[in-house]
Every structure is written in structure tokens, then in C-alpha cells.
Amino acid sequence: MNGAKRGASRATTIIDIAKVAGVSKSTVSLVLKDSPLVKPGTRQRVNQAIEQLGYVYNRSAASLRTSKSSFVGMVISDLMNPFFAELAVGIEDELNDFGFVPILANTNENVDRQARVLQSLLEHGVAGVIMSPANGTDAWTLAATLPRSLPVVLTMRRVEGSPLPYVGPDNRTGACRAVRHLIGLGHRRIAFIGGFGTMTTQSERLSGYFDALQEAGLQRDETLIFDAAPTRNGGMDAAARALAHSGRPTAAFCFNDIVAIGVTRAIALRGLRVGADIAVIGFDDVVGAEHNLPPLTTVSADTRLMGARAARGLLGLIEGADPATASFTGETRLVIRESCGAQQETIGGTT
Template structure:
């Protein structure tokens, strides 16, 4: 057990039974009585043993696992669907199969799907972690020598590779653009305050406001679910303020789409009566009405880079953590009320 892997032999010794008995328990054989089965199961749980079904099936053929696990926190958000497509492009061409799971921000569900993926012998894991994920949640994978790449959200203290977007500079550029258009009351809509992504984007918002000699009004920072429904709720609360905003930067494109819905419900036309900027640049952003001004992250590109990073680690045999911060750019369309030009489509640099 010194290398972090608990074996069938370890289980047998701890339970005081033979290796073959442990194997029968793992196979669900009726030849093992219930008392022995319960004892062996308790020891496996105590030692943190994960039955690698894929490895067991492949031992006879001598093949290697060709499965990549991909776990995302919200597959209803188009961003994560595009990210998964980017991952698939790379792993498929490398002869791997993608095993995709959605956690819906549920930590218990995340643990279950990761355990199931380990059972099927994944070669590596790409995960956009659920809220509240801790380094200890990923430690068993690291201890087992399974390469891990965290995407979109960082996990503080986790000794794994990561790829995230430049959240601070993205929001900084968005606010600067709205100020240049004449706006002074600019809201920040959506997102969960207990995530690093929210805090990084919020800091970009605050720094840009301060850099433009505008005092950030905390009443204009309205957190809500990072979804279309969350955006609808957030814009409603913003418009109800005694001194409502004339523009908003949104946590992501889904929030921006919901804000557009909320504005129309209030008889306000987005892009004409109110300026909006999203974050992500999902496929729908370009074809939305009005077309959405947004911070382009290139979700598919992020997925491709995450997959390339993971395959590099799998090939090396010994994962070494790397951190990538992907650059972003402002893409100006109709929702901010300004014409799109090559000049305004470039992101101002922070500072």
C-alpha cells in the first residue's frame, strides 16, 4: 500500500480471508456467506479500495485502458457542452473514448461518478469541479497515479494540472468598454459568491470601475445562479433598485441571455435601452437577438487544450502539475448598443 494502491491481497490480509474469497465478493458470487461478505466489504470501505472493473476485464487481453473521464458541473450550460466537444475531438483522434458525466453542482454525485469511472479503469480525468470541491476530494486519484486536469474552476491546494480563463482581465475589459460608451451605473450580475471564478471576475469589475474613477456600488453586485433563470432573477432585482443601472456585465452568457429575457419582460429592449455583456462566447451568442457582446473564452479550444494536457501526462507516465491561464478577448456585437469594429473587438489590458 506504499504506492497508494490498495490491492486484493491487502484486503484479504486485513479481513483474515483468502485472496480468492475477496475476488468472489467483488464478483458478487453467491458462494460467499453474508457475514464474510459484510466483513470484506467493511474492510474495503475502511481502506478506500476501488474495484477497477476495467483493469480486471483487460488483464486477460493485456490491453491498456483507453477511457478518459470527463466530469462537468452543469451540462445544461452550453459552455460545458462545447468544452466536452473540444475534449472529444482530441481524445478520439488519439484512440481514446470519452466517459462524460454531469454533477449538477452536487458533491455526492461527483464522488459517485468519479468512483464509477475509476472502477471502469479510466486513464485520466478532466473535471470542472462542483461547488465546494476540496483538494482532499481529488487526493485519492493523485495517490493512485491517475492524471487529473481541473478545468474552468481551480481547486485550492490540489496537486493537479489546471486550465482556466483569465477571469479578471475579461471583466476588466467588459467594464472599460461600457464606460467608454458612457455608462456609469454598471451592474455585475450572476454567479455563486463561494467560487473562485466569481471572486476573480468580481475583482476585475471592481478594478475597472476604480480605474475609471467610478466608485463601485455594492448594491449593483447581484449574485444569482449562473444560469438563464439566475440572469432573469438578477436583472429583476437590479431594475428594482432606487437608482437602477443602465448596463450590466454578466457572470456568463447564460446569465446574459436570462437578463435579456428579464429586460424584455419589463418592457426594456436590450442593446437599445440597456447594455449587456456576457462571458464565454458560446455558439448561441452570435445568433442571439440581439447578438451578444461577450468575453470570448473559446470553450471548445479550452476543451482541446485540457485534453492535450491530459494526454501528455498519460503518455509521460508520471503526472506533473501544470497551470494554464487562457487569454480572453472582448467580442463586440449588438447587445451593448455599440457597433462592432475591429478596434473595439480588442480587450484593453488591465492596469
């Protein structure tokens, strides 16, 4: 062909590309699908052959031939929470690097809406799904809704009894570290505020809260646990109940940063000083946490990294990897700011 682009007599095929590049046609296919399994040198040879032969990859036709899609479902339980927006960005960035496009859906913590969303994604033939399950999701319903052949990764919230891979932070250790810090500052009446008992995330963070109390020889006081919606309003309402408690707490460990922001607002409205009269710690380290008034002490879960790891796990499943390799538990670290009444610093592992 003397370097000329082919195409006058017949369409170029991946077999032609494989011959020019000196690889198998399956390797060419992996390059066209942006698979991470191809070595950089091999990828370069294949791309040079593609350019030389003037091959144009028809993704739509390829999807029809392979029954695979370049779209991935991204099902989020509450997009009003900036934590999940950050998580979604981490997922999208990673998927984009490998040629996948996310279809974002918000379930608003509604299991019926979640079921409709999942059904719609299945009808559109997505290659896989990353989901933060709505509160109340059970393993049986999830198994009945999702085909066993569909790659699925759960993130930020486990589903009890589900064998699906899970990606999320070490909630228990992070919570223990936060409450241990409050105890070290001299607090003995520490409230746990936010979330519901039906949430596995609350259960894990509450376990860490109890671990720290036990370490310090402090007794559990169930009256200091205030369930509430994981929202600003939920935090404000729960804080009002905590502040009206006969044995008012001197500190609060909150289910997440959004709850903590609501708690700090409720405290300020009552003429009390956050960090001086009542210490407050959140969880997640969302972008706005350091700009709260006062800046919020919180447990960092490295949200974008969690999103990226969830995406990598799903991409592995799509490529046929062992589901066990898709699970990941990230380290957490305590980021100390003014809301707990201590000097700013960072305690704990790195992610």
C-alpha cells in the same frame, strides 16, 4: 519471409515488428498506443511492418497487461449549459485523435453526485480524468477521492488549494476588458450579475470587474453585485432584483452568456431596450450568443480550444509529463455586438 504475412507457425509479436522496422519494441508499443512522442517517419515504418506481418493489436489485452485503459473520464458540472457542451466537444475531438474514448458524466453542480461519478470512473480503471468541478468542491475532499497516481486536469473552475493542473481562460483580464468597455460607453452604474461567491470563476471575473472600476476611479458598490445561479432563470431572477434597485444600473456585466441571455429576456419583458436603455455583456461566446435578440456582446474564451488544451494536458500526464506542463491559461477577447449599444468589433488578444 519474402513479404508474406507471418502467422502460420506462431503469433506475431511486437518484437517481430521492431526487428522489421528497425526500432525498439518500446517504440512499437508507443505507435500502437498512438503516442504523440513518435516521429512521423518512424511511425510510418512501424505501421508498414505491422501491415507486412499481419499483426492485429488487441487493445483489451494490452490494457490488461499495462493496467492502462483507453477510456478517459470527462466530468462536467452542468451539461444544460451549452458552454460545457462545446467544451466537451473540444475535449472529445482531441482525445479521439490519440485513440482515447471519453466517458461523459454530468454532476449537475452536486458534489455528492460528483463523488459517486469519480468513484465509478476509478472502478472502471480510466486512464485519467478531466473535470470541471461542481460548485462547493474542496481540495481536501478531491485529494481524498482521487489517487495521486491518477492523471487529472481541472478545467474552467479552479479548486482553491488544489495542486492539480488547471486549464481555463484568463477570467480576470477578460472581465476587466468588458467592464472597461462599458465605462468607455459612459456607464457608471454597472451591475455584476450571476454566479456565487463559492465559485472561483466568479471570484476571478469579479476581480476583473473591480479592476476596471478602480482604473476609472469609480467606487465599488456592493449593492450592484447580484449573485444567482449560472442559468437563464438565474439571470432573469437577478435582473428583476437589479431593475428594482433604487439606483437602477444602466449596464450589466454577466457571469456567463446563459445568465446574460436571461438578463436580456427580463429587460425586454419590462418594456426596456437592451443596448439602448440597459447595456449587457456576457462571458464565454457560446454558439447561440450571436443569435440572441439582440446579438450578445461577450468575452470569448475560445471554448473548444480550452477543451483541446485540457485534453492535451491530460494526454501528457498519461505519458508521464511534468504536471506543470499540463496547466494553461488562454487569452480572452471582447466580441462586441448589439447588446452593449456599440458597433460590432473585436477587442483583445487572440487565442
